[in-house]
Amino acid sequence: MQVDLRILRFDPERDAAPHWESYRVEADPMDRVLNLLISVKEEQDGTLTFRRSCAHGICGSDAMLINGRNRLACKIRVDQLGRKITVAPLAGLPVAKDLVVDMDTFLSKYRSVMPFLIADSPAPERERLQSQADRARYDDTTKCILCAACTTACPSFWAQPSYVGPAAIVNAHRFIFDSRDDAGDERLEILADKDGVWRCRTIFNCVDACPRGINITRAILEVSRAVVERSV
Amino acid sequence: MRIDHDALVIGAGGAGLWAALELARAGVSTGVLTKLYPTRSHTGAAQGGVCASLGNLEEDHWEWHMFDTVKGGDYLVDQDAAEVLAREAVETVIELEHMGLPFNRTPEGKIDQRRFGGHTRNFGEGPVKRACFAADRTGHMILQTLYQNCIKAGVHFYDEYHVVDLIFEGGEGGDGGRAAGVVGYRIADGELHTFGAKAVLLATGGNGRMFSITSNAHSLTGDGMSLVYRHGIPLEDMEFYQFHPTGLYGLGILLSEAARGEGGTLLNGDGERFMTRYAPKLMELAPRDMVSRAIYLEIRDGRGAGPKKDYVYLDVRHLGRAVIEEKLPDITDFARVYLGVEPLTEPVPIVPTAHYAMGGIPTDLRTRVVRDEANTVVEGLFAAGEAACVSVHGANRLGTNSLVDLLVFGRRAGREMVAHCRAADAPTIAADVEEPVRGEIEALRTRREGESPSALKAELATLMMDNVGVFRTARMMTAAVAGVAEIKERYARVRVRDTGRIFNTDLLEARELGYLIDGAEAMATSAIARTESRGAHSRDDYPERDDVHFLAHTLAYRGEAGPSLRYKPVTITRFEPKPRTY
Numbered sequence: 001m002q003v004d005l006r007i008l009r010f011d012p013e014r015d016a017a018p019h020w021e022s023y024r025v026e027a028d029p030m031d032r033v034l035n036l037l038i039s040v041k042e043e044q045d046g047t048l049t050f051r052r053s054c055a056h057g058i059c060g061s062d063a064m065l066i067n068g069r070n071r072l073a074c075k076i077r078v079d080q081l082g083r084k085i086t087v088a089p090l091a092g093l094p095v096a097k098d099l100v101v102d103m104d105t106f107l108s109k110y111r112s113v114m115p116f117l118i119a120d121s122p123a124p125e126r127e128r129l130q131s132q133a134d135r136a137r138y139d140d141t142t143k144c145i146l147c148a149a150c151t152t153a154c155p156s157f158w159a160q161p162s163y164v165g166p167a168a169i170v171n172a173h174r175f176i177f178d179s180r181d182d183a184g185d186e187r188l189e190i191l192a193d194k195d196g197v198w199r200c201r202t203i204f205n206c207v208d209a210c211p212r213g214i215n216i217t218r219a220i221l222e223v224s225r226a227v228v229e230r231s232v
Numbered sequence: 233m234r235i236d237h238d239a240l241v242i243g244a245g246g247a248g249l250w251a252a253l254e255l256a257r258a259g260v261s262t263g264v265l266t267k268l269y270p271t272r273s274h275t276g277a278a279q280g281g282v283c284a285s286l287g288n289l290e291e292d293h294w295e296w297h298m299f300d301t302v303k304g305g306d307y308l309v310d311q312d313a314a315e316v317l318a319r320e321a322v323e324t325v326i327e328l329e330h331m332g333l334p335f336n337r338t339p340e341g342k343i344d345q346r347r348f349g350g351h352t353r354n355f356g357e358g359p360v361k362r363a364c365f366a367a368d369r370t371g372h373m374i375l376q377t378l379y380q381n382c383i384k385a386g387v388h389f390y391d392e393y394h395v396v397d398l399i400f401e402g403g404e405g406g407d408g409g410r411a412a413g414v415v416g417y418r419i420a421d422g423e424l425h426t427f428g429a430k431a432v433l434l435a436t437g438g439n440g441r442m443f444s445i446t447s448n449a450h451s452l453t454g455d456g457m458s459l460v461y462r463h464g465i466p467l468e469d470m471e472f473y474q475f476h477p478t479g480l481y482g483l484g485i486l487l488s489e490a491a492r493g494e495g496g497t498l499l500n501g502d503g504e505r506f507m508t509r510y511a512p513k514l515m516e517l518a519p520r521d522m523v524s525r526a527i528y529l530e531i532r533d534g535r536g537a538g539p540k541k542d543y544v545y546l547d548v549r550h551l552g553r554a555v556i557e558e559k560l561p562d563i564t565d566f567a568r569v570y571l572g573v574e575p576l577t578e579p580v581p582i583v584p585t586a587h588y589a590m591g592g593i594p595t596d597l598r599t600r601v602v603r604d605e606a607n608t609v610v611e612g613l614f615a616a617g618e619a620a621c622v623s624v625h626g627a628n629r630l631g632t633n634s635l636v637d638l639l640v641f642g643r644r645a646g647r648e649m650v651a652h653c654r655a656a657d658a659p660t661i662a663a664d665v666e667e668p669v670r671g672e673i674e675a676l677r678t679r680r681e682g683e684s685p686s687a688l689k690a691e692l693a694t695l696m697m698d699n700v701g702v703f704r705t706a707r708m709m710t711a712a713v714a715g716v717a718e719i720k721e722r723y724a725r726v727r728v729r730d731t732g733r734i735f736n737t738d739l740l741e742a743r744e745l746g747y748l749i750d751g752a753e754a755m756a757t758s759a760i761a762r763t764e765s766r767g768a769h770s771r772d773d774y775p776e777r778d779d780v781h782f783l784a785h786t787l788a789y790r791g792e793a794g795p796s797l798r799y800k801p802v803t804i805t806r807f808e809p810k811p812r813t814y
Contacts, residue, residue: 011732011734042687046684053449126326127330129340145276
C-alpha cells in the first residue's frame with residue numbers, strides 16, 4: 001500500500017524554522033513507522049534524522065509524536081494508523097534536528113528523584129529477602145525505559161516546564177515502594193515540592209503514551225497519597 | 233578539544249557500566265563514552281536470565297556451571313576463564329541484588345531461578361534451575377540497575393559521543409604501543425575531541441548487523457573490534473557466531489529461550505516435536521547451535537510450516553495464561569505487535585536469528601587486551617563483554633552466559649583498571665593525533681559522487697546471512713570472502729547524502745558500515761580456514777570436530793591483501809574434550 005508520510009523537518013544549519021515535508025512510501029500494513037522513516041532516509045532523503053537502536057520497543061530511542069500521540073516509531077504499525085501518517089518530534093523539549101530532541105532536561109528531572117536503591121542496613125552475605133507480594137508492589141514501574149513519551153505528552157509539563165514530570169515520578173515510585181529501600185521519605189520530600197506530584201491533573205495522557213503499558217497515573221496517585229500520609 | 237581522565241570506558245552496556253562503577257567507587261577519574269544514551273545499550277534487550285549456581289530451588293554447584301559452559305562451547309572454551317565465570321557469577325548476582333535489581337522471588341523471598349538451554353545438574357544429567365531472572369526483562373533490569381548505581385556514584389557520562397579512533401603511545405597497539413586514549417566524535421555538533429587516559433576499556437558490544445536477519449540493535453556494528461583490528465591487534469575466533477533458534481519469522485526479533493525454559497516446545501509443519509530426534513535428553517533445552525541446526529534441517533527437508541514451509545513454531549499455549557503473563561510478558565507482546573499472533577492461542581512462527589559474537593578482542597583473565605599467541609599484553613588497553621573474547625564461550629555460548637560474562641568481566645575490568653591507574657603515569661599524546669581520522673571523516677562527508685552506503689550495507693548483510701550462517705560450505709565461504717573483499721573495495725567510494733555537521737547520522741551509519749566490513753572480513757576468512765565442524769561453525773564438507781588440528785583459537789590480523797591467520801592453544805584444566813551429545 002502507499003502511505004502519505006508527513007514529517008516535521010528542521011535542520012538548524014539550513015532552516016530558520018521547522019517545516020512539513022511530504023513523502024510517498026510503499027509500505028506493508030505490518031510495517032512500523034520506523035520502517036517508513038528508514039525507507040525515506042535510505043531511498044529519498046539521507047538527511048532525515050531520527051534516533052533508533054533496538055527497533056523492538058526496548059531501548060526507548062525513537063519516541064515521537066505520531067498522528068498526534070506519542071508513540072515509539074518501532075512499535076506502532078501502519079495498519080494501526082492508516083494511509084496518512086504525520087510524524088513530529090516530542091513536544092516540550094528543544095529540537096536538535098528533525099525528530100531528535102535534546103534529552104538533557106528530561107534526564108536531569110530523572111536524576112533529581114534519587115533513582116537508585118538506598119539501603120541503610122549492611123548488605124547480608126546472600127540476597128536480601130523480599131516476599132513475592134512486596135516484589136509485586138513496584139513491578140509495574142520497573143518497566144520504564146526512559147523514552148520520555150509520557151513526560152512530553154503531559155499538558156502540565158507543557159504549561160510548567162519546571163514540573164518534574166511523570167517519568168521521574170514513575171522512577172521515584174519504583175524505589176519508594178521497594179521494601180528494601182530506606183530513602184522513601186527523602187524522595188517524598190522532593191516530590192512534595194510545588195514542582196512535584198501536585199502538578200499532576202490526572203489527564204491520563206501519560207498512560208496513553210507509555211509504550212510499556214505502565215499505569216503511570218496510578219503510580220503518581222500512590223506517590224501523592226504517600227506524600228499526604230507522610231505529612232500527617 | 234582535549235579532555236583528560238585517568239580511565240575511559242567506551243560503551244555503556246552492562247560491562248562498561250559495571251567497570252565505570254568500580255572505577256568511580258575507587259575515586260578514579262573516569263569518563264564513559266557512548267554513542268547512545270546508556271539505558272539504550274543492547275544489554276537492555278536481554279530477556280531470559282543470568283545464570284549463577286545459587287542453588288535456591290535445587291542443588292547446584294559452580295563446577296556444574298563451569299562444565300556446562302565448557303561442553304556447551306564444544307571444548308574451545310578456555311577453562312581457566314570458565315572457572316572464573318562460574319565462580320564469580322554467584323557473587324556478582326548477589327551484588328546486583330544488593331544494588332537493587334528486582335529479581336523475581338521464590339515463595340521464601342529468595343531470588344527465583346529457572347531452566348535454560350545447556351545448563352544441567354551433575355555434569356549433564358538433566359536440566360537445572362540456574363537462571364536468575366526479572367520476568368523476561370532481566371537485561372533491562374541489569375542495565376537500569378547499573379545505570380542507577382553509576383548515577384549514585386557520580387560517574388561522568390559523555391552521551392552520544394561516537395568513538396572513531398584509538399590513540400597509542402610509543403608505537404601501534406599491535407606493535408608494542410601503549411593505550412593513551414581515544415578520539416571521540418560528538419554527535420550533537422560533529423566536533424572531534426581527544427580524550428587522554430592511562431587505561432581504556434572497550435565494551436562496545438557485538439556486530440550482528442552484518443547479517444540481514446538479526447536480533448541485534450542497529451547500533452551493533454562492532455566498532456571496538458574494528459578499531460583494534462585497524463591498529464594491528466588481532467580478532468579471536470571470529471568464525472564462531474551464534475544464531476539464536478527463536479527469532480520472530482521475517483524479522484529476527486528475539487523470543488527468549490526462557491519460553492522453552494518455562495516449558496515451551498518447538499513444532500515443525502507436521503506438528504511434530506522434532507527435537508526428540510536431535511537431543512532426546514535435553515530436547516528444546518539443548519544448546520543453541522544444536523537447536524538452530526535442527527530447525528534449519530527441518531526446513532531444508534521440507535518439514536517447515538507456512539505457505540513456503542520456511543519456518544517452525546514455538547508453542548507456549550500449554551503453559552497457561554498465568555505463566556505467560558507473569559513470566560513471559562514482553563515476548564508475548566512482541567509476537568502480538570510484530571506478527572499479529574496471539575501466543576495464548578496460537579503457536580508463534582520462528583526462525584534462527586543472528587544473535588551473538590563468541591569471538592572478539594582477545595583478552596586475558598584480567599581483561600587486558602593481548603595481541604599474539606603468547607598473550608603479550610597491550611598496556612593500558614582492556615576489553616570486556618561481547619566485544620571481548622576471553623574466551624568463556626568457545627565455539628557456542630550457552631543462554632544467559634552473555635550476561636554472566638559482561639557482569640563478571642566488566643567488574644574485573646573495573647578493578648583491574650583501578651590498579652593500573654594507580655601504578656601508571658599519564659601518557660603523552662601528540663598534538664596531531666586527531667588528523668588521520670579527521671581526514672577519513674571529511675573525505676566521507678564531502679565526497680560528491682559514489683554509491684549509497686545503505687544499499688552496500690544491505691548487500692553485505694545478505695551475503696553474510698546466505699553464506700556464513702547456520703550451515704557453511706567451502707563454496708559458500710569462498711563466495712563470502714570474495715564478496716566481502718569486493719564490498720570493501722567499493723566502500724572506499726561510498727557517498728553520504730547529509731553533508732552537515734549537526735547530528736549527521738547518515739555519516740555515522742556510513743562509518744559504521746566500515747566497521748561491519750572489517751568484522752565480516754575477519755569472520756569469513758577465519759571460517760573458511762577452519763576445516764572442521766565445532767559448535768556454531770558447522771560445515772558439510774568437514775562434519776566432524778578435529779581436535780588434532782583445531783583445538784585452537786584463531787587470531788585474525790588485518791593485512792592489505794586480506795587477513796592473515798595464526799592460532800593459539802586452548803587452556804584445558806579440568807575437563808578433557810569429549811564427544812558432545814545431549
